[in-house]
Amino acid sequence: MSFERIREKLNILADAAKYDLSCASSGSNRNNTNKGLGNSTGMGICHTYTRDGRCVSLLKILLTNHCIFDCAYCVTRKSNDIKRAAFKVQEVADLTINFYRRNYIEGLFLSSGIFKNADYTMERLVAVAKKLRLEENFNGYIHLKSIPGASDELMREAGLYADRLSVNIEIPTKEGLKQLAPDKNHDDFIKPMKKVKNEIIQYKSEKKIIKSTPKYAPAGQSTQMIIGASGESDMQIMYTSNYLYNKFDLKRVYYSGYIPVSHDKRLPMIGTEVPVLRENRLYQSDWLLRFYGFDVREILNSKHPNLDLDIDPKLSWALRNLNQFPLDVNKADKMMLARVPGLGITSVNKILSARRFRNLNWEHLKSIGVKLNRAKYFITCNSRYFETKDYSASQLKHIIVNSSNSKYKKAFTGQLTLFS
């Protein structure tokens, strides 16, 4: 096989795969027990970062960008006039192994355009994973895309070789999907997700009885939604996420600000700015749900259907609930401390440890790493000085926004001058 041909294929098929944001390589537990190649031990490793600042952990490619579907938001859509290519199974295996041996990557993330039909495509993806595991003795990380509509048998087999499976919802609402991807059926997304969830449950219960039960997708499953392509609200997005987390035990939901790739009238124009700030706020909300004990209805509801862009969602919640503050950091329980703006989980844990030895004052908090410029309005500690003034929510917001150095601050001052 010629080097130049492989090179061309890699360029085409990596370029087409880059819109899939997931690059996680964590959460698996595949030990290198057979003197083979590689291991995945729970902690992910980002081997490098793209110039857009995203982690590169996996070799992320499409098996092919030939596709029978014509989804408006997708660069690989049938009607798009682009170069097409397809890898052979062995070529993907060789690239993965040789990149892995050089410590470039943690493993492979393999997705594909749909050629012929769902099962035919899924079968090829599974064949790559199977080859890597059984023939190449590879214990690194493998993430396979679940092809919407793939059969239960194939999804079962996929999970035996892959660490993670994912199917991208792409459009958060059924109506949006109908409009932008008329060939696709909402139920086709749900089907493989359901199958994988049930297999994982079954694996976990069998594992308790028979220790040698073969692993099934030990790093779970994830999905991705495109933000800002179909006019959806933040509330619609986060309620969908919340539903997916609860109903299908997803490990992660990714939010991908829509990057204009089409002149289609149904979509934002080419050249429209990628909504990175909105994406960032959605991730912050996602974290509040998963790690900070928030209920989605506290963050977004019919009164607040969209996230504030100028302040983060935790601060926004705190300003709506000033009656719950201030908290005494030397007494408050963990779940309440985690709700204080400026306190991350790391700081919370440090406070809980350190306060067993002494009552903490402002100096202590500052050196531990608490962001006092925000937190000081919401807490008291072992000090005679504290914010005694009763600010209204809007006063407080004004003070905090003006005293902070958000990386997005420019965006807002810029906007303000436009209107002044």
Added chain:
Amino acid sequence: MESTHLLYDGSFDGFLTCVFEIYERKLNKPSIKKESEFQSEFFSEKEVIISDQKKAQRVWSGIEKLLKSKGIRIVYYTFLSEIIGIEDILFKVIKLAFDTQRNIISDYGNPHVLLLSKTAIKVGREKHRMEAFVRFQQTKDNIYFANIEPDFNVLPLINNHFTRRYADQKWIIYDLKRKYGLFYNLDKTEIIHIDFNIKNSKNDWFTLDEKAYETLWKDYFESTNIEERVNTKLHVQHVPKRYWKYLSEKQP
């Protein structure tokens, strides 16, 4: 009163032996330094301490009993930072534990304890970076070879990771700053010292395949970037420039 300078060989055992001697001989105002870093002062005593594995082991198990696994990890990581003067801070924390007979490793209100915790995090970050940024190149005699110049002495910390991961290929990771490396020979990993001059003949070392895969990797790195989202500040924050030298994807 005069202070006593204890000089050791730079090894962890040597440092622990110093701690042993301080307690054994009830030394006053002790200060522990690497022999190579010592500059003599007036009005102070100095003494060279010979590393002793048995004494070191006794101190180490004493520390472990009090500080548990989390604590000894912090102590060892901090030691590997090689920051000048770190031995004295380490000793203060160890002494605090011995004096109070408590596990004080989470007493972040104490500035010395907090400093240890922060330093251990920095060393841990460097360890993780090396696990990420090592780039092996395949030599003609089929050894995967990498050079590193980490900020801290993290080779002892990354040994396990690479030995477990690359069990079926020979590899060398060489720390050019500290002039020693790890060599895995398909059986076990050993410490090696190489006397070599890389600059002359580097291109002859590696296979033709090597060049090809480096090119493919560089291509991949470029194709996976999304131009509409470029964020150089974030990129450099994650991959600081001092590491670029050994990253194949950052070579011209």
